[in-house]
Amino acid sequence: MKTVHLVQHTHWDREWYFTENDSKAVLYYFMDDLLQRLEQDKSLGPFVLDGQTVVIEDYLSVAPHQEARLRKLVEQGRIVIGPWYTQSDFLVVGAESITRNLLLGHADCQRFGGTMPIGYVPDSFGQSAQLPMFLQQFAIDYAVIWRGWSEHNVAHSEFSWQAADGSKVTTAVLPWGYGCAKWLPDDPQAGQKALETILAKQTRFSLTDHVLLPNGNDQSPFEYRVPAMLDKLNHQQDDYHFVRSSFSQFFEALDSVHITLPTYQGELISPKYMRIHRGIFSTRMDIKQLNAQLEQTLSQHLEPLLVLNWRLGLPYPQHAVDNIWREAMKSHAHDSIGGCNSDRVNAMVKNRLESGLEMANQLIDLNMKMLAEGITAQQDGKKIIIFNARPQTSAGLVELTIFTPEQDFRVVDGEGKERRWQIIEKSRQDMSIIVQELSNSTETTWYRKCLLLLEVADIPACGYQTLYLQEGVGAGFERQIKSAVKLENEWLRLEADKRGILTLTDKRNQQVYRNILQLVDGGDAGDNYNYSPPFEDWLINSDEFLTSINGEQGPLQSRLTLNWQMAVPQDLAARKERDANAELDITMSITLVNNNAWLDVAIDVNNTVRDHRLQVLLPTGVEQLTHFADQPFGLIERPNLPPEMAVWQEEQWTEAPVALYPMQSQVMMHNDTRGLCAVTKGLREYQIHEDCQDVIAVTLLRSVGWLGQANMPYRPGRASGMVLPSPDSQIQGLHRFKLSVLAMNNGADHRFWHDVELARGNLHAWLATGWSRFRTNPHGRVFPPHYSVLTWDTALHFSTLKKAQHSDALVIRGWNPTAQTLPCGTVIANGEITSVTLAETPLKALQESVPTCAPATFVITFEGAKTC
Template sequence: MKTVHLIQHTHWDREWYFTENDSQVLLYYFMEDLLNRLEADTSLGPFILDGQTVVLEDYFQFAPENRERVQALVAAGRLLIGPWYTQTDFLVVGAESITRNLLLGQLDCERLGSRMAVGYVPDSFGQSAQLPMFLKQFAIDHAVVWRGWSEYDTPFTEFRWRSLDGSCVTTAILPQGYGCAKWLQTDPHQAWPGLSEVLEKQAAFSRSTQLILPNGNDQSPFEYGVPAMLDALNTQQTVYRFVRSDFARYFEALESTPLDIFEGELLSPKYMRVHRGIFSTRMDIKQTNARLENFVSRQLEPLLSVSWSLGLPYPQQVVENIWREAMKSHAHDSIGGCNSDRVNAIVKDRLLSGQEKASQLFELNMQMLANGISAQQDGKKIIIFNALPSPRDGLVALTLYLPGEDFSIVDEQGHSCRWQILQETSQDMSVIVQELSNSPYPVFYRKCQILLDVLAIPASGYSTLYLQEGVPSCFTRSSSLTHVLENQWLRLTLEGDQVVLVDKRSGKRWDNLILLVDGGDAGDTYNYSPPEDDWRVTSEGSLQKAEWQHGALASTLMLNWSIAAPQTLEDRRQRRCNGLLDISMAITLTHQSPVLDMKVTVNNTLQDHRLQVHIPSEVCADMHFADQPFGLIRRENRPSTLDVWQQENWGESPASLWPMQSLVMMHDGRQGMCVVTDGLREYEIPDDRPSIMAVTLLRSVGWLGRAGMPWRPGRASGMALPSPDSQIPGEFHASLALVPMHDAESPEFWRSVERWRTPLVGWLDSGWARFKTNPHNLAFPSTYSLLRWDTPLHFSTLKKAQQGEALILRGWNPGSRELISPAPEANAILSEVALSEMQSVTSHNTVPACAPVSWRITPIIKG
């Protein structure tokens, strides 16, 4: 006899084709009904509130008086909450976001009573290979997931899932999803035929006699009559024994079953769609989210930590609010962009609002730092901030507003700094400075965007430079008329309309470094799907202009293409080029780095198309690498299941479209190419060109869901609703970098990647501020370092601890080999902790691949 564990739940999408306002009103009545029924009948429960505490946060906004009722049911184990704050996506959002999601979910559960210690992930569009690591770092030993599994991964629906760092959790798949037993009849005779069919499918790949029966669905009310119906079925048949259960009891019953070990990600769409197109849908939302995540974790929080160490307050609740609002945009539908246009606008607005708050926090803290620094030279202070925990030289992008032509920038000793003007315009200062807004006369200044060469900026700290207006610079600003970008590592030229790159270290040559490729997209917001007879156009022969710009610190090649292209899918079918795709690209090579920086601008006037940039690796390899949350993953170029998916009637093609955090690379063990992006989350390895990394710049579609697509046959996903905003009309911008590899994953290579991801930041104390604050009467040094960590690990964050007067410093192993990393150097008490910040771990110097390392840094209180 098989034991069937009844799991009663609701799956709560906060938004989708409906808004968060719609769902929050419904939530009020849902919770009222749920609480009343659980309180009226103590035999009912436990009930799982979708594994996310944001549901209760939303509810308490409307019914704060019911908090104690909820707490009583949580304490009794009849209402199960957490461990997540929101049901986050794992393939598109960043590692710090996933960490904070669990951290804030843990905090909410502590405030309400207890946490469901199960990694419940009912509807993420594919599963990251890093999920076991995240769960173990929060003392969670079990996972329940849907989407992404098939027997091609591991033969049974119960297994031990292990991340590359060695973390392992017992995992159960919901083979038919969280809604397979929804809306059950309460009469046992009527319920039995459909229920027995469901249970046969649940058991088809099970290695155990323990089965999960998830009873609930999207925003569905509590099916309170089901437990009694199953009790009746226990007396009427002998195949199954039904028990009122939860995941903890299910896994306890599973303990005696021997389970296989599985390593890797789960992206198979054989039994359930994983919607591979969401990696590139609404790329503008993806970029906005990535920039907010990166800015908060790798610039704002480190600056606030430095300010706090000097005596300024740390606005922890403000930062937490920014994270919470961002996470409301991180659910699979929300960040996937597979929503109505109205919802996508809300998702993006949350992220933009978070960026505004974060930018203002950064601005005010820089202003307060500058106010406490005693000037060592004449002029306006420029603070150069280095978030990385190691000293560095480099170039800083800085915007200056200048009343006249001449200016100089000097360091604390009065030595002149080198700079280069990248762009200059005229600026009406009255639209920037509040004090000038009521002036009857406009005040125009030069607006200069410059690159500034700086040296020895302290680790996790800052240095102060000085802008001296009216003082001529005393260095030679060299220029050149040559048609080449060149430094000691790389040489880039233009041969005809092809960009040619040579790595001077190895002699390796890339003859057609950049190719823009535009093809049709007959898909929807869930899936890219090429037209049955696609016609692709490329940038070959479409280069209109090439302009070389040379300076003292960097050189740039400006390229402008005007590509004749079909306006619509019908035009593409007719081979009719009646539209233009105007694209510009600025390729910059600094004199200090073996990295090509690329900024792309697209005037998107086409519909139902996908634009990619094809970057050659010029190596022969069957595998490639991409980054994943806190790690690197190795993938085959062409999934072998592409040969069988149509014969086996899969729900979706297992196309070689892949997610990345920001990086994809292909090498042969020594030479190759790496692409690093700022918010672009998707790449493809074309079947006919396996040495190419095709990075998606944007994807334009006009429907939320469509039926009968070549790569996703059958019913429509979601709702068949028009989504014209998902065409992303108008001007679109993207940033990426190319890092040629001459010694595979060398320390030099990884340093180049990290420094591009986390640049130095400059801030000018112009004396004009949008907002005024009273002086804080604190004195700060002109140069300061909070701590130092000479580590090959990549920097993730430096932040205030969730609890206590301490900081958390975190790094992670970016590569595929284990690394040796010493402890940080700081005038503080150091202890290594897990991502949870609450669980102590044994300190170790060797860090496995795909592993984060977190240090709790408690300042030593003097006196």
């Protein structure tokens, strides 16, 4: 006899085709009913509140008077909450976001008296290979998942899932989803008939006689009569024994069987039984870019700056920062960040991210102002603060915007030594928009607005250095900008022919990459969930549409600018007729810094056409069967051609398992002598086309007009979501995309990873003009002209520097981007240093090495620090 574990739950989408306001209204009545039923019948429960504490936050925002009732049921274990703050997507959002999601989710659970110790991920569109690592870092030994698994990965629905760093969690799959037993009838006979089909499917891949039966669905009311119906079934049949259970009780029963579970290592992105919606990685690319910008601003600019100022005696606005993270995470749910929503919801998702970035930037501006205020000037002029978030002394180029009435100016350090700079953009600026005091003036005050590339050196680790802008004084170095037809430095040479076709030569080994950065536009007959080519596509590349090309060579960098007017179809109907009745205006600016071994690329697109996808190609010339991309805190190897492509139609998969993959910001294909790597700014998708196995295609944008559609080539059958027009997902208008391109001359060696980290950038410049939108009283503190919080000599990539969540201590984190174990290196700081988990709980010993795909986190505690 099989034991069937009834787990009652709800799956709560905060937003989708409906808004968060809609869901809060429904939540009020759902929770009112749930609390009442549980209080009236003590035999009911436990009830799983979807594993995300934001549901509690939303409910109490509309029913704060119910907190005591809710808290009591949580403390009794009859309502089960956590461990997440929101049900995040794990393939699109960043590693720090996933970490903070668990950190804040656990904090909420502690306030309410209980945490579900299960990594419950019921609806994420695919599963990251890193999920076991994240869970183990928070002392979670079990996971329950749905989408992404099939027997092509592992034969059974219960298995031991291992991350690349060795972390393992016992995992159970809901092979037919969290809603497989929804809306069960009250009558035992009708219930038995309904359950025959459900349990036949549920037990198909089960390794033991213990079976999960999730009872609940999207925003669905508590089916409080089901437990009593199943109790009656226990007396009417002998095939199954039904028990009122929880995920924790199920795993206890599974452990008691003492069976050896199969082990699986890797990601789970198989769409055989359930759609994972390959396409959400590029849906609403404007939202993806905005989210990536906010994540990086928070973890690698704002938080490190706040730490620096906190160590100098200024306050650390912990709650304000947490609130920004929380609002961002409300946009990280699988539908929300996936962009597979109604236009109204996508607008709300975008607004939350924009609001978070606005708040973060204001905190940065105020903290830079307070920092500059406390520094006693060593030279004449306006102070320029160069802030370095990384834990190593840095040098290089940093962008700085200045407004000046003068034609001449120079920049010097504290000893009066001049720094070189190069103007990369300039315009006139009406200063009444910038300076509050001028806003009511009857006369317009015009200044020069210059975006500078400023050369800096010896910027202290996790610290700052002060430079000075001296206006009305000529620069004492050669600043001439010369015209150029190619880009070249010690390492690379990029040349363009008359049609704008580019050839890159790696001068270190004379490897040549022809037709690099070609643009290709094709049709998109998909929806917000899936890219899908038209049944008869028409691909158009940029080779014949160049309108102009010009180049310039400056003292710090050179730039090549290409302009195209690509003749393309206006929509799918025109593409079907092969009628190029519209134009895409595209500008590509490629820069090569004199001292860098990579290209920086900015692509501006005025998107005026519909139902299409635009990609940029990186032909590697490498004959390999696999390639690499980054994932949260790690690297993953993937096949260029998924072997399942040979069987998906015959086996009637829910969608095609095409080589359309997610990344955090990096994809590369290489051998020992040649290869290319792209490091992107917010672009989350790439593809290896079946007919071009040595070419990386990075998706810039895709434009679609429907939330869901039926019968697509890559996704046959029913529509996903709702068949609802979504015209805003055509993302018309101007868009800018950025990526860096690195040629790989010696595989993924130490120098390569160093360049990847530098290409991501962590230097920030701020000019103390004396102007401010908001005034603050002087803080009265005096700061040194340069300062360092700590140093960390390590090859790990920088993740964050922040204040500890529950104490007056610092947290610094790095991660291993390579495929090998790396030495941890030594953190040097004026305090006690402890190795901790992502949950900020102490490890037994100081960490000395870091496995592949793993973070290393340290807490630095100072004498007299308080613990919350």
